[in-house]
Amino acid sequence: MSKPFRLGVAGLGTVGASVIEIIKRQENALAARCGRAVRVVAVSARDRGRDRGSDLSGYAWFDDPVAMARSPDIDCLVELVGGTDGPAKAAVDAAIAAGKHVVTANKAMLASHGMGQAAAAEAAGVALAFEASSAGGIPVVKTLREALAGNTVTQIAGILNGTCNYILTRMELEGLTFADCLKDAQALGYAEADPTFDVEGFDTAHKLALLTALAFGTEIDADAIHVEGISKITPLDLKMADELGYRIKLLGVAERTASGIEQRVSPTMVPKSSSIAQVMGVTNAVTIDADAVRQLTLVGPGAGGGPTASAVVSDIADVARGLIGAPFGLPVSRLDKPARAPMQRHEGGYYIRLAVLDRPGAAAGIATRMAQADISLESIVQKRSEVAAKSDPKGRSGQPVPVVLITYATTEGAIRSAVEQIMADGHIAEPPQVIRIERD
């Protein structure tokens, strides 16, 4: 049997604690699977004094994760500190420079620095493994990098943020507002005190950036992602979606189009019958369309100590038994520079909810603007409130009435131009709600 595989774990939050616990619990199985013992030998965190509920006295303590990364006593740095720059990046860079393997869950760091770090790892002949960084416990990195080696991927679409899916699920099932659901999510620990990063789509965008590179064999291009969050979704939108046969999910989508790779994060209507529409609560899911396999959907927990640690340990086991390939499947030098598909050229159906001022001519004016932009309407739903109907039986109050338009496939450019005209015409009381529709 070969020498033990020695780990230094940086970051001792719930994931770090869970990794240490799993490595201990699965000691025998991991040794048998990897052909060598797998052991945590060192740990690093900010506050040595904090009680973490488990005995860490058996491990060498480092105040500085960079010093741990360079220690001759470890073979692999497990980076669970987080953050785009700072100690996480410093420790990972130091580990690679010192010829150590790296396993990380850090999507923010990789979305910004992944290409340079992957190139450095390849040059040093070490692993840079990041299964836990993209969809928690779902093995989507392994699936894209290894299981679909014979495929050309055409699209990847995922629910990649459990906080957003939890909020949308409760809004849908209980008719609550975004603000109320967010408060509950914070109370339950599903959302941070500052929820911006999750609810405005940035977390999803980081994950999507990594998946896009893996799926299409392109360099990471996080800046190209069009990002919209869920904070403007209303209970009325969810109700209308339901009536029209859809659910609203915050999707990260990357697709190969004629004009390049399109990457977008936005609330999206998906048919209720689709696999991805069934995914409720904090669960994540990824659907991959590819030429040979056609369609695969992976569903599982996208966050949490146990599931994230499961992905981290999977990477550790792969590296321990010698699986040290290019971090993104193809060597960085072989990744394509992605041609960015401009969002204006996005093609698809749209849901447009307008607060139409209830007076003669409004509907005709709106319909005319849609026609001028060459947009065909699949359906129009007008919901007049009961209060308005009673107080103003002739419909001349000028009060706003919600009108929902569902379009056939058109372009983002056409939609934006029509919406701009409709706003300029003064027929609507507030900016329209525009939600993209994914029909397959």
Added chain:
Amino acid sequence: MSKPFRLGVAGLGTVGASVIEIIKRQENALAARCGRAVRVVAVSARDRGRDRGSDLSGYAWFDDPVAMARSPDIDCLVELVGGTDGPAKAAVDAAIAAGKHVVTANKAMLASHGMGQAAAAEAAGVALAFEASSAGGIPVVKTLREALAGNTVTQIAGILNGTCNYILTRMELEGLTFADCLKDAQALGYAEADPTFDVEGFDTAHKLALLTALAFGTEIDADAIHVEGISKITPLDLKMADELGYRIKLLGVAERTASGIEQRVSPTMVPKSSSIAQVMGVTNAVTIDADAVRQLTLVGPGAGGGPTASAVVSDIADVARGLIGAPFGLPVSRLDKPARAPMQRHEGGYYIRLAVLDRPGAAAGIATRMAQADISLESIVQKRSEVAAKSDPKGRSGQPVPVVLITYATTEGAIRSAVEQIMADGHIAEPPQVIRIERD
């Protein structure tokens, strides 16, 4: 760059043809991913003269796959011949003995001979890879063997046969009988002329046998699997399931119980809201419950040339870049002898449909027998036909009326004993329909 990785493909049906096409189409990407060229150099099939729609003249032809397996010109045998014994097994054994790697889609062979073949491969230091053998294009072997390395699996449940799921889906959606759906499935090429192997659950059982070994680290024990098919499911069962909030799926289930590993293949009621209930048509799905990751569900095509070839090529790419571990994750010598949990001890809810002779005392007699076996009933649904209600308003005709009992969790032993008593009492006109319920 290392030497090319040279493949000999045995079996040139739809999967073999698709593998050859993919290897050609993905030539550059595979070379970059694997660090060496991947090439088909030899092929073997029964009939050289048959037109396969593609030019095979560039490959060495072997009438005998065993001779190809031994050829010094190949590094890896791709076995797509099929069958438990015969040329498939002979070729695989010959390849391993000659120090060649093996990639196979042959579940029947592995269910019977997998342990011996895996041990031989380990001793020879060659790969025996079989991603395509368990759920077509779904990467469940890789997920169990690698992605869940840090987990203890508690249950695996799958829709592993597209033919059965297609038939059940159409029976459910269109109210058709099993026989009618089977005819359509045969006409569409989804079912064989002799459908027994698929519809009676044997194909699912072979796949389950492999997944059980991977999931629980146990030796393959295909003979221990309790197998029931779908040929006795009626439109009434599907209608009753629907009314009660369930769908009926042919599931292969393996679970760790107090009395050992329970393996069963049978029509099973699953809650409509579960991920697995959403899987319709020829699609397959596998749900894995494990301690760290909690629950993962993988959904995708379980058969067909492209999807199966996708899995085969994934194995080829892994082997080409040097991933040559124990075929079942753990070395064969480290696999546990599975303790077989007797089916009598199976615990769960049951659906029991009885054709009750419509006369006084029948209901009381049945209820008494259930009580004697210590079975609690969650619901009782009696459906009296309209015809019977008109012709026999007092309900004394003695004609059979369908009565459905849904039980709380009980044991298979209790159910069998109660059903035996009820039959002996003469209250029912035909043997009862008994369907297990999976509630989570």
